[in-house]
Amino acid sequence: MLDITLGQYYPGNSFIHRLDPRTKILSTLLLIVAVFLANTAIGYAALCAMVLFIILVSGLPFMLVLKSVKPLLFIIVLTLVLHAVMGQGEHVLYQWKFIKVTEEGLQLGVQMAMRLILLLMISSILTFTTSPIVLTDGIEALLRPFRVIGVPAHELAMMMTIALRFIPTLMEETDRIIKAQTARGADFSGGNLLVRAKNMLPILVPLFISAFRRADDLAVAMEARCYRGGEGRTRMHQLTYRSGDVMAFVFAFAMIGLLAFLRWGPKLV
Amino acid sequence: MSIKLEHVSYVYMPGTPYEKEALKDVSLEIRKGEFVAVIGHTGSGKSTLVQNLNGLLHPSKGTASLDGTDLSGKTQEAKQARGRIGMVFQYPEHQLFAETVYEDVAFGPRNLGLDNDEMDARVKEAMKFVGLDFETYAQRSPFSLSGGQMRRVAIAGVVAMNPDYLILDEPSAGLDPGSRRAVFAEIMALYKKRGIAIIMVTHSMEDAAKYAKRMLVINKGQIILDGRPGEIFLKEKNRLLEVGMDIPEVYKLADALRAKGLRLPNEITDAKLLLAEVKRRKGLK
Numbered sequence: 001m002l003d004i005t006l007g008q009y010y011p012g013n014s015f016i017h018r019l020d021p022r023t024k025i026l027s028t029l030l031l032i033v034a035v036f037l038a039n040t041a042i043g044y045a046a047l048c049a050m051v052l053f054i055i056l057v058s059g060l061p062f063m064l065v066l067k068s069v070k071p072l073l074f075i076i077v078l079t080l081v082l083h084a085v086m087g088q089g090e091h092v093l094y095q096w097k098f099i100k101v102t103e104e105g106l107q108l109g110v111q112m113a114m115r116l117i118l119l120l121m122i123s124s125i126l127t128f129t130t131s132p133i134v135l136t137d138g139i140e141a142l143l144r145p146f147r148v149i150g151v152p153a154h155e156l157a158m159m160m161t162i163a164l165r166f167i168p169t170l171m172e173e174t175d176r177i178i179k180a181q182t183a184r185g186a187d188f189s190g191g192n193l194l195v196r197a198k199n200m201l202p203i204l205v206p207l208f209i210s211a212f213r214r215a216d217d218l219a220v221a222m223e224a225r226c227y228r229g230g231e232g233r234t235r236m237h238q239l240t241y242r243s244g245d246v247m248a249f250v251f252a253f254a255m256i257g258l259l260a261f262l263r264w265g266p267k268l269v
Numbered sequence: 270m271s272i273k274l275e276h277v278s279y280v281y282m283p284g285t286p287y288e289k290e291a292l293k294d295v296s297l298e299i300r301k302g303e304f305v306a307v308i309g310h311t312g313s314g315k316s317t318l319v320q321n322l323n324g325l326l327h328p329s330k331g332t333a334s335l336d337g338t339d340l341s342g343k344t345q346e347a348k349q350a351r352g353r354i355g356m357v358f359q360y361p362e363h364q365l366f367a368e369t370v371y372e373d374v375a376f377g378p379r380n381l382g383l384d385n386d387e388m389d390a391r392v393k394e395a396m397k398f399v400g401l402d403f404e405t406y407a408q409r410s411p412f413s414l415s416g417g418q419m420r421r422v423a424i425a426g427v428v429a430m431n432p433d434y435l436i437l438d439e440p441s442a443g444l445d446p447g448s449r450r451a452v453f454a455e456i457m458a459l460y461k462k463r464g465i466a467i468i469m470v471t472h473s474m475e476d477a478a479k480y481a482k483r484m485l486v487i488n489k490g491q492i493i494l495d496g497r498p499g500e501i502f503l504k505e506k507n508r509l510l511e512v513g514m515d516i517p518e519v520y521k522l523a524d525a526l527r528a529k530g531l532r533l534p535n536e537i538t539d540a541k542l543l544l545a546e547v548k549r550r551k552g553l554k
């Protein structure tokens with residue numbers, strides 16, 4: 001249960017959930033390229049339809065994916081407003097003193113905001129449908145070719161895996177320590193910054209001690225099982241591409257093709 | 270004087286795919302002066318139950334109250350009520366943080382707003398209770414002590430708050446037999462001298478039989494048995510086995526002897542008693 005409580009993984013068994021993580025990472029990158037190619041209303045409409053389609057196939061609740069936009073909502077609104085009021089162009093829609101909202105500016109603002117929203121939704125579908133551990137596996141596999149130029153693919157992936165593995169454990173530990181100190185009447189709310197920092201000590205000290213103890217135990221346990229880096233290591237779960245992965249790639253390239261056509265191809269209207 | 274749970278349910282992570290109902294409609298009253306053991310297999314909801322009992326977790330449904338004061342309230346009164354219920358967590362030594370044993374034990378009393386003299390007296394008394402010599406240990410770093418000693422410092426830190434109800438979540442887990450016995454002796458001394466209530470989560474049927482006057486058996490978030498340990502071990506053996514529990518070895522031995530035709534009284538709580546009975550029946554000295 002521990003490795004999945006982290007992040008936003010939403011367990012399921014849909015077509016998207018079952019895709020190879022490499023496919024999902026690469027397709028996500030391809031779809032991001034597609035988003036940057038869009039420059040017409042039809043293009044954006046196509047992208048929205050595509051995102052809806054993927055959400056439908058993945059079985060994720062639509063609201064859940066939409067909520068992933070929330071952390072950046074402020075920036076999105078800011079982008080929209082800034083572009084709208086600072087834009088150049090002749091078609092003035094509204095003017096108040098030196099503030100001037102033009103049609104061109106508004107269009108650009110909406111485009112930028114749409115772009116951000118689509119990017120957030122597409123990348124969150126990746127993390128919603130792929131557990132962090134599987135995601136690291138995928139990243140390691142994709143980075144492996146770059147070892148020749150000195151990218152420590154295995155070490156990076158191992159570090160990520162360990163970090164991911166321990167975040168929930170440490171969160172649980174933090175929760176327990178906070179409870180234990182609360183039961184002893186500790187108060188973490190009041191006071192100025194200095195007082196508050198001092199109030200955190202009864203939590204931070206035990207937390208650090210336990211983190212170091214765990215790190216120590218883990219190092220010993222790994223060495224006892226003869227871990228010595230990625231050299232000659234085989235895997236229990238081999239990643240393999242299946243027919244579904246081919247379909248996903250075809251779909252992603254088709255999206256890029258469509259958006260490229262809408263951008264550079266003969267004008268339809 | 271009692272802690273009361275009324276139709277308490279508790280749900281972890283509601284509204285997520287990991288939603289888990291850890292307590293289901295539990296009603297319970299624990300009076301001052303009781304010694305209650307809570308048993309149940311791993312994940313049955315024991316820790317969740319005791320955390321609801323002292324207001325660290327707030328019931329998703331139902332109420333938890335101490336003498337009529339709702340424990341999940343935000344008022345000063347509710348805070349005071351929570352302060353009267355002490356809690357020693359599983360592996361409490363992992364919560365030590367101060368530079369000296371003295372400072373760690375004094376953390377609770379200080380948070381209660383006691384003056385220095387009173388605090389000093391409380392720390393001394395608490396350390397004495399758990400068998401740590403004040404002169405020797407007060408100024409040592411808690412991290413330089415052995416595991417068993419660290420546990421005692423942690424228990425002292427809770428005892429120093431003079432709780433009316435003391436909850437202990439598996440106080441003997443991971444201790445050697447000597448330290449176990451010492452910790453239990455201290456808990457019993459505390460119970461007898463102060464007349465407070467002890468609520469103890471344990472995995473050991475032997476400990477439940479030996480120390481507790483009342484036993485709660487939890488299964489899948491519900492209290493399925495509530496009564497004197499002796500009675501439960503005698504009458505509800507099958508029910509206990511069904512939910513993955515067991516009965517103490519003495520009870521098994523007494524059962525086996527009864528099956529061989531030896532007549533024994535119903536409640537044989539420990540080995541000494543059994544031995545005495547057997548000797549008496551056989552006319553031995």
Ligand SMILES: Nc1ncnc2c1ncn2[C@@H]1O[C@H](COP(=O)(O)OP(=O)(O)OP(=O)(O)O)[C@@H](O)[C@H]1O
Pocket residue numbers: 281282289290291309310311312313314315316317318
């Ligand atoms: N913080 C949490 N988040 C989600 N689920 C939890 C959490 N804590 C406990 N649970 C779940 O609630 C149920 C009851 O847990 P609880 O810790 O009360 O069991 P327990 O009887 O104390 O077990 P143990 O004997 O292992 O200490 C378990 O199924 C557990 O997985």
Ligand SMILES: [Mg+2]
Pocket residue numbers: 315316317359438
């Ligand atoms: Mg527990």
